[in-house]
Amino acid sequence: MQNILVDHETAVRTFFFFGVFIAVAIWEMKNPRRTQTIPRNIRWAANFGIVIMSTLSIRFLFPFFTVGMAVFCQKQGWGFLNYFDFSYGAKIILSLLFFDMAIYLQHVLGHTVPLIWRLHRMHHADLEYDVSTGLRFHPIEVIFSIMVKMVFIAALGPPAVAVLISEISLNVIAMFNHGNVNIPEKVDKILRLFIITPDMHRVHHSATRAETDSNYGFFLPWWDWIGGTYVAQPQKGHKEMTIGLEYFRELKFLKLHWLLAQPFISKQGYPPEEKDDAGVSE
Numbered sequence: 001m002q003n004i005l006v007d008h009e010t011a012v013r014t015f016f017f018f019g020v021f022i023a024v025a026i027w028e029m030k031n032p033r034r035t036q037t038i039p040r041n042i043r044w045a046a047n048f049g050i051v052i053m054s055t056l057s058i059r060f061l062f063p064f065f066t067v068g069m070a071v072f073c074q075k076q077g078w079g080f081l082n083y084f085d086f087s088y089g090a091k092i093i094l095s096l097l098f099f100d101m102a103i104y105l106q107h108v109l110g111h112t113v114p115l116i117w118r119l120h121r122m123h124h125a126d127l128e129y130d131v132s133t134g135l136r137f138h139p140i141e142v143i144f145s146i147m148v149k150m151v152f153i154a155a156l157g158p159p160a161v162a163v164l165i166s167e168i169s170l171n172v173i174a175m176f177n178h179g180n181v182n183i184p185e186k187v188d189k190i191l192r193l194f195i196i197t198p199d200m201h202r203v204h205h206s207a208t209r210a211e212t213d214s215n216y217g218f219f220l221p222w223w224d225w226i227g228g229t230y231v232a233q234p235q236k237g238h239k240e241m242t243i244g245l246e247y248f249r250e251l252k253f254l255k256l257h258w259l260l261a262q263p264f265i266s267k268q269g270y271p272p273e274e275k276d277d278a279g280v281s282e
Contacts, residue, residue, distance in 0.1 A: 009067050009164060013171070020172045024131040024179040033182045033198065034239055036128050038251070046256040047132040053260075054142040062146060066167060069153045070160040079157015088159065095158030097220075099166040102152055104223040106145070107216040118263040119144065124212065125248040125262065129205050134178030138263060173219045177201040192221055203234050207242040211235070 058065070073079050081091050110120035119141035126133045137145075153163060177196045191197045196217050204215040214231035217224045224230035234241040252258055 009065070012164070013168060016168050016172055020175050021131060024175050024181065028130055028180045031182045032180050033202075034129070034180055036130070036180065038128050038254070040130075040132075042251065043126065043128060043254050044132050046254055046259055047126070047136045049256040050137070050139070050259055051135045054137065054139040057139045057143060058146060061143060066146065066149050066153060067160050067164050069150050070158055070163040073154055073157050074160065077157075078154055080155060082157040091159050092162040092165070095156065095162035096166055096169075098156055099152075099158070099162075100218065100220045101223055102148075103170065103219075104217050104227070106148060107218070108227070108229070110141075111213055111216070116141075116144070121245065121248075122259055122262045124205060125245050125253060125259075126205075127244045127249065127251075127254065128180075129178060129202055129243045130180040131175050131178055133205070134174035134176075136259075138259070140263060169219055177218075194221070195219060196221055199233070199238060202238060202241075202243075203231050205243050206234050207244050207246050208235065211241075212245075 074082075081094065086094065110116045119138050122138045122141075123133070123136055126136055158166075173196060177198050178201065179198050181198055183191070183197060183199065188197050188199050192200050196215070196219060200215055200221065201217075203211050206212055211231055211234055214229050215224055216227075216229055221230070236242070248262065253262070
């Protein structure tokens with residue numbers, strides 16, 4: 001079964017991507033959490049353009065993807081897990097936990113290291129919060145993340161199927177927890193004990209700095225509890241909170257060419273170590 005999944009990686013990824021995206025998009029339309037004021041067609045065209053460009057960049061730059069890297073490392077006997085006589089199931093579980101922790105730590109760095117923040121801030125500059133936001137990452141940030149994953153895979157030595165599960169889970173949960181979906185409060189309290197819910201991650205997309213610097217997790221909420229970065233609810237409530245950043249709030253910044261240009265625009269304001277010393281023109 002594992003070999004079938006790995007051998008058909010692209011088909012499996014595609015199936016989950018479109019299946020979950022369509023499901024969350026329908027859920028948003030039927031039962032939204034917030035009223036959106038910016039039409040989807042203005043944002044989604046650019047957000048999907050970014051996805052296409054990121055995908056093409058990865059395929060062009062990397063001869064094999066993360067799953068292929070895991071297969072290669074297994075054949076070479078590389079990685080921490082290969083030095084211990086763990087069962088196959090234990091290796092999968094440990095790999096998934098380590099991957100999720102690594103993503104959390106990388107996300108924290110993305111908010112504290114100015115150079116990485118310049119790449120990551122495009123994700124936060126979306127003025128609405130919905131399923132397409134979960135796909136909106138700058139191609140350079142995506143390439144950087146792939147390189148980090150490659151190094152991590154070589155160091156950890158996870159089973160290939162664990163890498164595939166982790167990648168699919170990351171993609172699926174990113175679309176889910178960025179969804180503008182309404183989940184009853186009682187259900188949300190239970191769910192967020194085990195996974196990142198839309199209400200939990202939405203706090204992270206607040207324009208309020210203290211809230212932006214919280215809830216870094218993507219799948220498991222436990223790292224935020226351990227790291228002291230967990231914030232339960234936004235101060236203004238989910239319906240009244242301001243989504244995005246305190247800058248890049250003009251509608252022009254939702255266009256594809258401006259999304260691509262954002263890391264190179266001097267208008268910064270955050271982290272405080274970098275100051276805005278030049279304006280931004282049309």
